[in-house]
Amino acid sequence: MGRAPCCDRTKGLKKGPWTPEEDKLLVDYIQTNGHGSWRLLPKLAGLNRCGKSCRLRWTNYLRPDIKRGPFTAEEQKSIVQLHAIVGNKWSMIAAQLPGRTDNEIKNYWNTHLKKQLRRMGLDEPPPGPAAGCPAARHMAQWETARLEAEARLSLLATAASSSSCGAIAATSASSSSSTVDLKTACARPADIFLRLWSSDIGDSFRRKTAAAPVVKRKDAVIKQESQALLLGPGGDDSSAASNETEVAEALEAEYQMFLNFAGEELGLFHGRHGGFSLFPPLDVLAEASLDTAFK
DNA sequence: AAACCGCACAACCGCACCTGA
DNA sequence: GTCAGGTGCGGTTGTGCGGTT
Known part of the structure; x- marks a missing residue:
């Protein structure tokens, strides 16, 4: 075509x-x-x-609803958060920041935030055979987010079955098309992933994961990468697998550095067992949910 | 004062996707 | 199913401006 x-x-x-x-x-x-x-x-x-x-002129500059002026700390934080989740999907990030355009956010990222991270020794992964890694990470993060969202909803449903939120959550948790209800039902400020999962970003991600050939290519990369990790230096295709393992490990370490930075410096993530999550630990959550539910 | 440099951001380019014929 | 037009998106470039030497 x-x-x-x-x-x-x-x-x-x-x-x-x-x-x-x-x-x-x-x-x-x-x-x-x-x-x-x-x-x-x-x-x-x-x-x-x-x-x-x-x-371009209209959408990036002349549209009346465009917000001018410097990015607020809150917006910066959101951009870092969202970028960690969706990568360079500027339009998706822009959709979460009213009045900001994808171009503006992209420029801001490239000129400010990226530089800030680099200054702290958090370079982006180098181009090469394993360049698909960040995408794989994002996929994994989404899956983590989805599972945690489901866990959260189950918990809320159990803890607060009498409240409206709990009732809706229970319905939503058992259904795959929970998007609309969730948006209005249980949007606590801390539930960033849940909100994202219920938002256009999540919707778009779900659709792409379901069908797109691009994702199939990503899947192939993930599969290849995980095979390389599983096989290790002694496995079949040992030299190639070994190289891939090294690259994957280097990228993993680099990515973990980024997550650590985001968590420690910005208080964004709550990693557990070396994992990644925007949610507080579930035991903390359970306590909070119970408090909220029975007030 | 002039040259140089880095920064910020508007605008362009090309690819991918969507839709309708 | 195929094709072509239209649109959206992400990467890159161009340019103006302020600070520094």
């Missing part, structure tokens, strides 16, 4: 920075007519730009 050219380069369409006049034309047109087809928009609005350029 060939890619459709975004615009006809032979028409000499304007590129580069937008002028205030162009901005005004674009804003006026969209506010009056909506954007409709982006491809047709420039002609209709009297702009000598390609549709793609117009869309």
Whole structure:
């Protein structure tokens, strides 16, 4: 399937920075007519730009609901958290930060946060045969999150079956389509993973995990990686497996450093048995849930 | 004052996905 | 099932600006 050219380069369409006049034309047109087809928009609005350029200008700069100004500490924290979970899925991260665009977040990450982590010796994994590792980590984190969410819901259902939250939780926990109810039912501030799992991010992740060929490739990487880890230096294909094991271990150590940083410096994660979780330990949780349930 | 450097961010490019014919 | 158009997304580049030498 060939890619459709975004615009006809032979028409000499304007590129580069937008002028205030162009901005005004674009804003006026969209506010009056909506954007409709982006491809047709420039002609209709009297702009000598390609549709793609117009869309970008609108979504990243001119949209009225865009929040300007520096990122707050809370937003920074959210970005680090979300990035640890979904990776470079800027649109997903942006969806959780009202008024912020994916481009803005991406830029902020690349210019501020990434540098901050690097300064602390937390470089990103190097490119190479095991470059799929971070994705595998994210998958594993999601699975952990899902299991913990289910555990939490079961616990809530048991502890607070008389309360509305508990009732909804019980229903939701037994169903795979729990998204909508969960959103409104049990969204405690600390349940970041649960909220994420119930959000568009989680939804998107679930859909991709179910079918996408991309994920199949990721699965292959995970399988390969885990086989390499299981086989170890003495296994079949020993030299290749050994190399993969070394790379995987190095990345694992690096990733753990990142998680430790996030946990210790930002108080984000609650690791147990060397694992990864945004939830407090379940025993602490149980106590809190009981307190809440019987108040 | 000029050159240089690093930073921040707007904008572009190309790929992937979705949808309808 | 295939194809082409439209759109969204992530990576990268270009550019302006302020600070430093």
